[in-house]
Amino acid sequence: MAKLTTTDKQTIEKLFQMGGGSVLNFTNRTFAEFFRDDMNVDIYAPTYNYASGSKANRLRGFWQVASDSLVAKSIDRMLNYIDTQVAIGTLKADQFSNDLIQRARSIASRLSGVVPAAPASRQPVKPPAEAHNEALARLRDKMTQLHSMAPQPRGFAFEKFLNELFELFRLAPRGSFRLVGEQIDGSFQHGHDIYLVEAKWQNEQTGQGDLLSFMGKVEGKAQWSRGVFISYSGFTPDGLEAFARGKATRIVCMDGFDLHCILSHRLDLAEVIALKVRRAGETNDAFASVRNLFPSQVF
DSSP states (O other), rough: OOOHHHHHHHHHHHTOOGGGGGGGGGHHHHHHHHHHHHOOTHHHHHHHOOOOOHHHHHHHHHHHHHHHHHHHHHHHHHHHHHHHHHHHTOOOGGOOHHHHHHHHHHHHHHHHTTTOOOSSSSSOOOOHHHHHHHHHHHHHHHHHHHHTSSSHHHHHHHHHHHHHHHHHHTTOOBEEEEEEEEEEEEEEEEEEEEEEEEEEOHHHOOOHHHHHHHHHHHTTTTTTTTEEEEEETBBBHHHHHHHHHSSOOOEEEEEEEHHHHHTTTTOOOOHHHHHHHHHHHOOOBOOOOOOHHHHTOOO
């Protein structure tokens, strides 16, 4: 059981908006995903079933069972979650008291055994634009770290990275899922369209065969479904040319350079996708580099 005092619990519950059984703006699905992805915890396991079993009570049950260090980590990760949600506009900065934020950081520091910094300097909640740019910088660092990983874990980490990127740009992502006979790396919503995602990080460029295979997955879904094929190493010129000579495309493509430009030059991911879709509609070319989509930019 974590060493949380009554005052500690009141502070955290107020900050994380735990009235009425809710926690911040989490749904049941995103609450489970947060604890699974950020904490490696199944928050809906029987271990954490407390009182009504609501999200707020699940969190209280977690406090009763988890160690000091794990509860400290959960507080830190949830504070990071607040920063990101403020950056993308799904939570408002004025919902959160700077005093409560600093108190929560002190609680996490105490539980983790770290001596907190002097409380004299209170850090205000950053404005949305600044917080958004910091979130982009964190994702850029994550993408850099992927280079040093072995292929298989890098593939899973790349999918998670992309999910965070889509979340930052408010594209309502869903993680990888399996249907009968096929694996989908994820999906997101752009306007009224649903996009399936294929993600690859491998040494060689992606050829026509993989493009055709993904196109088949997209064509097997509803007519309003589209696809984005993200290949970090890019695509073979011959494969793209052969693919464009076939039937009309319902997919667009992105490479590692596109991702780098979005993160480093602060491009709007939603705008990048929209421009790629327009170019594909005009030319049937599934891939157009951001170099060509933003001719006035110097990359």
